Amino acid sequence: MNGDMSVIISGFGGQGALFAGILLCHAAVVEGKHTTWFPAYGAEMRGGAVNCSVNISDSDVPSPIIDEADAVIALNDASQEKFEHKVKAGGFMIINSSLSHLKTKRTDINYIKIPLNELAQKLTQPAFVNVIALGAFLEKTKILKIESVKEVMKEMAKTVSAKKAALLPNNLESIEFGANIIRQQMVTA
């Protein structure tokens, strides 16, 4: 894998797709990389679709907008539908098989199906499907160190409300768990 990576993280509002992207970007900055994060919001107030495009690179990132992504993380079925065609040939797509039972359509990309919601139930509650997916993504791509993300999480915990800060252990557990899914190949293809 070279130092360039483009990923789209998508889900419905409340699943934390945008936040996963932000974590990723911050970690990129920690490692001194160039990076962009660009969100898109749907029209609905309730449960609307949201996604973000993240670029990570060793050099300048001209376009925050991604034509073809190296990877897509689809946290629900609508996201899978919307972004399946956006994955670059040879790229991969993480699918939340808890919420999507759609058939995959392409043969030129890899699919990593993870029952994120079900797996999340196994962790200290609340656990975060977005962060679990991010852990898996990082372990798979090695584009950034899991440690960098953890560092970011710790830094963030310092500036947010006590209530939010209290969730740091859950976040750390979630990301580690996500990485482990790949390490232990708990995925279906």
Place this chain on the structure above:
Amino acid sequence: MNGDMSVIISGFGGQGALFAGILLCHAAVVEGKHTTWFPAYGAEMRGGAVNCSVNISDSDVPSPIIDEADAVIALNDASQEKFEHKVKAGGFMIINSSLSHLKTKRTDINYIKIPLNELAQKLTQPAFVNVIALGAFLEKTKILKIESVKEVMKEMAKTVSAKKAALLPNNLESIEFGANIIRQQMVTA
């Protein structure tokens, strides 16, 4: 005198400079001529300067704005000052000598000085300096018939309030009186 005539009528608010121009235009329409009337207002609320530019022609009037006027009617000193240079060489300027004691500056135009306010005192009250001046102007230029203006006055009297309509005789007297000033050469040069 050919059928073309441009005149600027100027005075302070309340003297009726604009209305004199309107009468003139209406009379031009009565005689089937082409005509334009274009007003300009000063900045002051009280006694501000006003003037109008009137064109009368046998053919289309392209520009309502006058560079050089065949005639200027200056109902007060400020108007004389402002428009003296606007009279075409060979043209003339009617000056209200009741309200202006300014020296005249040009030798290439004719001056017709009429003590309008004083003369107006001699008529049935109220009498109208603007209409008197208009009468003089018409008698001098013969561009339109006095009768046409009288016709316009009579028509107008039909559509205005009774109070205003009652002034018709005064208007008729004023215009006739103005014409007489020229006929009888009651002017200084």
Place this chain on the structure above:
Amino acid sequence: MAKVLVKGNEAIAQAAINAGCQCYFGYPITPQSEIGEYMGEHLPEMGRVFITAESELASINMVIGAGTTGTKAMTSSSSCGIALMQEALSAMCCAEVPGVIVSVMRGGPGLGNIAPAQGDYFQALKGGGNGDYKIIVLSPSTVQEAIDLTYRAFHIALKYRNPVMLLADGVLGQMMEPAEFGEYPYKDPDVTQWALDGANNRPARNIVSLHMPEGEMEMLTNRIFKKYEEVAKNETTYEDYLLSDAKLVLTAFGSVARVAKAAVKRARDKGMKVGLFRPVTLFPFPDKDLHDTAKKANMILDLELNKGQMLLDVRSAVFGACPVEFYGRPAGGLLTPDMIYNKIAELYAKLENTTKTEAGVR
């Protein structure tokens, strides 16, 4: 019908009444308050609607309300008042609401002064509303044309379901000249296919300007711009005054054009081959015709009562076909026949001494 002596503003008001304008909503501002006053006197008598709105913002939004019901409605204002309508004008174009707006320009920027000017060309044509939209802008040059274009404004507003602006300047609004009203000459389209009047035995309708689903606004905008192409095809109008052999072509709109004519006449008398290209529709702007005219000419002189606003459209249309010069006065300064004539003489002398020159950059 006989010619009557009529003031520009009042001619517009009476023409609107003749055109079947059912509602007037407005807020006074010099130099066009006579329009509202005329409407205030006549509309209530006729059982039509007249409201002095609380502001120009309110007026134009009332026009929108009337427009959504397919009713002919109008507002009028000047300069800073028109500035307050920009949000609504953009929304009207988006929701395809018909309506007529009369803009009688005064001196700007800011409160400026109440002298005639043409500083609101950009305001009318490029707008301060958001997004891509076009107001159809008609620019009369005589009182007669003010009447005729008022009629046309009401018709094409309904025809294309778009706001139409009559862009007059203070000269035209304030001046009087003889003109004939005639009859409203158009057959207006049926509005019952889209107008709001209660969802009685038909699917409910809506006329709105928010379109959130992805791609919906883009499709809508593209469709509306297709409509504008239609408008351009059908409605583009300009006056050709002695253009056929003109080496120096003047461009001017509104009252300046008639002053320019006086100067052209004089120049022609002196043997100079000068003509005038006067856009009557400012949008749709007669790009193609002007470009073709420029190709045959040696120079264009654009004349405006501003610092050069239509100039941008002129330059874009001419696009190097011949050089473009500009002569104007802003904020209430007037161009007189003399001034224009002198400028013509100056440029013409230069032309005689050169061949076709290279395109300059503004």
Place this chain on the structure above:
Amino acid sequence: MAKVLVKGNEAIAQAAINAGCQCYFGYPITPQSEIGEYMGEHLPEMGRVFITAESELASINMVIGAGTTGTKAMTSSSSCGIALMQEALSAMCCAEVPGVIVSVMRGGPGLGNIAPAQGDYFQALKGGGNGDYKIIVLSPSTVQEAIDLTYRAFHIALKYRNPVMLLADGVLGQMMEPAEFGEYPYKDPDVTQWALDGANNRPARNIVSLHMPEGEMEMLTNRIFKKYEEVAKNETTYEDYLLSDAKLVLTAFGSVARVAKAAVKRARDKGMKVGLFRPVTLFPFPDKDLHDTAKKANMILDLELNKGQMLLDVRSAVFGACPVEFYGRPAGGLLTPDMIYNKIAELYAKLENTTKTEAGVR
């Protein structure tokens, strides 16, 4: 100072704070509400002024009040909100009141949608205010540049006593990337010579926009336009990206320019001589530089997230020096590197097959 990951909107807000912005007046609107929220969190703590105004009309007029005292003040809004500020912007230019306006464009016209767009170029540049006036418009393309141009906006607003608009699009406002704040790099001019603070032992001052005496507004406008020439001389800025040998020159502003860069890179990899001309100051527009660039090029391709607005300035500047093509998407449609690359490839192929073509008419 180290680079931090920061969202465009927040970068602008923090940069304004660093620039010494003492007051923020605003009314929320997507996609820029974060600016107001950021200000609402930080300014009161610092003893500075933060007011959620009752409307955009109110906000900009509060900015005017602050500006008349020589105080650095700012408002921010988007599209329909900016439309409501047009009267005030014209008045500001007339009365020479400094102030910074941030416009983060969303999809229009009307309420449109909240997707990123560039449909408000006309709104910013040609305005819907009345009369002849110019807002200085700066167009950032990266978050870093948003910071730098925010600094510059505050400085030149005071320097020229004119409103300055930072024109960003939703992409830039919403995206995050690493950037460095550094220190506010300017030395601001002394305002005590003109600012209002009570006529204490000096003649009373006034800052107004009505000038009735004949000729006064004209003189004023001409003087202000002389100032704009100064601005053009000192401030015109554009980015030259691989222009020296470019046969096909792209023009684009804001976020589109960075997307275009990705496409240019790819085209260069394929051996196509393509470059990018990116105006950083939209007013003053780099007319002359663009014209000179066009003279050396075979074609210009203007790219915008609208139906062709900057296009008019591009055409006027190019004025036939080479043909101008346009490619854009309105109302929230985005241009991606692929799309632009494909367009480049298509046009470049044509170019290879022809020699310098005749100027087209839009």
Place this chain on the structure above:
Amino acid sequence: MGRIVIDREVCKGCYLCIKACPKGLLRKSKESNLHGDFPVEFNDEKNECIGCAMCAMNCPDVAIREVYR
């Protein structure tokens, strides 16, 4: 003796109806709907519902479609 009809896909789980029902006949369901919300369910084993429609009146989403008495 009453009965209500709940559209569990429309219910957003605000639980204002639970607060409103004078008989306490509504409760949060254990299963989420397709939107990820946990809708309410009608639980009237003892036939206590009086068909007062208070639940429906308080429902912001008209998720309680019908009330019978």
Place this chain on the structure above:
Amino acid sequence: MGRIVIDREVCKGCYLCIKACPKGLLRKSKESNLHGDFPVEFNDEKNECIGCAMCAMNCPDVAIREVYR
């Protein structure tokens, strides 16, 4: 015993002062000023003015410049 100073060029002849003066000491002048208005004049032959300044207070044009008592 009072006295007032009128600026007859500033006076616009509204005659509100006439209405205001409790002693009736102001009257319309027979000669117009340069603006064509007929200003008021102070007419206090019997020295009745009490210097109450009511005239000045009612004058919309500050044409009554000074009041002495």
Place this chain on the structure above:
Amino acid sequence: METLVYKRPESLLKDGHFTFCPGCGHGVVLRIIAELLDEFNLQKDTIAISSVGCSIFLEKFFNLDVAGASHGRSPCVATGVKRCKPDKFVFTYQGDGDAATIGFNETIHTACRGEHITTIMINNTNFGMTGGQASATTLVGQVTTTTPAGRKAELTGYPLHAAEIISKCDGTAYAARVAITSTKNIIQAKKAIKKAFEAQINGLGYGFVEVLAACPTNWHMTPVESVEHIDKVIETVHPLGVFKDITAQENK
């Protein structure tokens, strides 16, 4: 035999469902309006004016002709519509940001003109749609995204009382503030809206009903906490009541 005592009103679109957040007050009010339109048999004769705020998508909820207004201007659009279609029933549905902040001038002058239209204003004391910023009706001390430390009167003043002010306009026939926080209040709210509708139907003048409603999302409260918050806190600042009812005066 079972009788249907309550069903989804016909004036709502068959397949429409509200896009609001869970527990949002908009839904209850829209349902009340639809019920009243059913009761008055007005669906066919109504033109609704939508405004800018969370309720902007009226046409996706109601089976009614809808004209969309710019932010704050729906009373003007309604005026234009009503003057052209005096026989139609015309109402505006607005938020506190729309009707009482940016558009309060339009609201007031429409009231002064005594337009025969009805305005329902949902007061959730913030700009819901844009993410919960302070509006003109925000309480002193209230935490919003623009007043993260709570609204401070010294800095940004006091909440505006819309219904009270509108009651001072001579063209207003009916002005009231209601809440939808309990069955009892909902019944009251429906009565008030009915009165305001009747003012229009009977040609009496302008009707204005301000409804205190929950915005749980931006208040960061559960829906149940939200309605309790309205009763306990908001009503002390924005008291419920009928501030003007010209029919009541006539009855006296």
Place this chain on the structure above:
Amino acid sequence: METLVYKRPESLLKDGHFTFCPGCGHGVVLRIIAELLDEFNLQKDTIAISSVGCSIFLEKFFNLDVAGASHGRSPCVATGVKRCKPDKFVFTYQGDGDAATIGFNETIHTACRGEHITTIMINNTNFGMTGGQASATTLVGQVTTTTPAGRKAELTGYPLHAAEIISKCDGTAYAARVAITSTKNIIQAKKAIKKAFEAQINGLGYGFVEVLAACPTNWHMTPVESVEHIDKVIETVHPLGVFKDITAQENK
């Protein structure tokens, strides 16, 4: 020895004279303001905000720093000025068209915010400057250039009562309506304006004084008829009074 008991106030420009029509009410009010600025020794510390209407040329009358606002927006400009220069005295001088028609939203929200500024609103029940069209405060039946047959309530509604409404805003410290139709009323008017100034000086909040004033030109009455008309007719619709005075409440 003679003592000078009255002289032209110093806060007026030495050579300035009012450009109003004969008998216009603006002059009396401007003089009162100038007198009060003299009395409070505020000339040096004042920034006046002029608005659009016959009084627009404040800078030609007053020896004060003046910022000019667009039509209806002077309360906003005043807010900007005052927030930047809290130690200065800031007032807006507006007409009924400016403050109560196009700009009433700005007036109200400035009042709600409790800005420490003062507004003097000259209510001559029409748009004087543009030639006497009907404004929001025009009386029913009043003949204006836009209501040549008299304002008809059925068509264009009822006059707005500015001072009463402003008194309902919680940030208002003082709100009153006065007239300048007699020496007694002029003295009252001066007292009211003084109170409103003091509200600002003492940091109590927004001060608003509505002054009923003559516009003889557009009313087509003599100045003397005009002031009588105010007393006899206008005051029955726009009654004089102090509608809010928080210092009075404190005293109680």
